[in-house]
Amino acid sequence: MLTVPQHLYDALRAHGEETYPHECCGIMLGKANSENLTVHQLLRAGNTRTDSAHNRYQIAPQELIAAQREGRRQGLDIVGFYHSHPDHPAQWSPTDFAEAHWFGCAYVITAVEKGRATLTNSFLLTGTGEDDKAFTLQPIEIV
Numbered sequence: 001m002l003t004v005p006q007h008l009y010d011a012l013r014a015h016g017e018e019t020y021p022h023e024c025c026g027i028m029l030g031k032a033n034s035e036n037l038t039v040h041q042l043l044r045a046g047n048t049r050t051d052s053a054h055n056r057y058q059i060a061p062q063e064l065i066a067a068q069r070e071g072r073r074q075g076l077d078i079v080g081f082y083h084s085h086p087d088h089p090a091q092w093s094p095t096d097f098a099e100a101h102w103f104g105c106a107y108v109i110t111a112v113e114k115g116r117a118t119l120t121n122s123f124l125l126t127g128t129g130e131d132d133k134a135f136t137l138q139p140i141e142i143v
């Protein structure tokens with residue numbers, strides 16, 4: 001289960017509308033209790049990949065480090081990442097899967113069709129390493 005306050009859920013979807021037709025991406029800080037993740041804060045990240053910003057995303061290592069530092073300051077952890085899929089379904093791509101390494105974290109994808117956010121899905125990265133990792137669709141609870 002991924003628990004997201006309404007205003008943050010709206011904000012991450014709006015981010016994808018703002019950057020359309022390019023992808024947006026960001027980091028989610030919050031609290032993790034086994035597979036129950038609660039989002040407390042969003043950190044927008046610049047899309048560092050300029051070659052094809054419409055179908056790939058990447059968060060710069062410096063941004064990840066800054067996010068961890070910010071989280072530690074507030075007693076929060078990185079609980080996941082979000083990005084948008086302009087004119088593509090809210091399903092993970094082979095690139096998304098290959099670049100996912102944060103086990104126990106949520107990977108949230110919002111489909112943005114013609115500039116409007118439609119479906120938002122969350123996938124929990126399960127497993128212990130590259131050999132057994134998997135994305136599992138998880139329910140999103142908006143509070």
Ligand SMILES: [Zn+2]
Nearest residue numbers: 083092093096
């Ligand atoms: Zn993607």
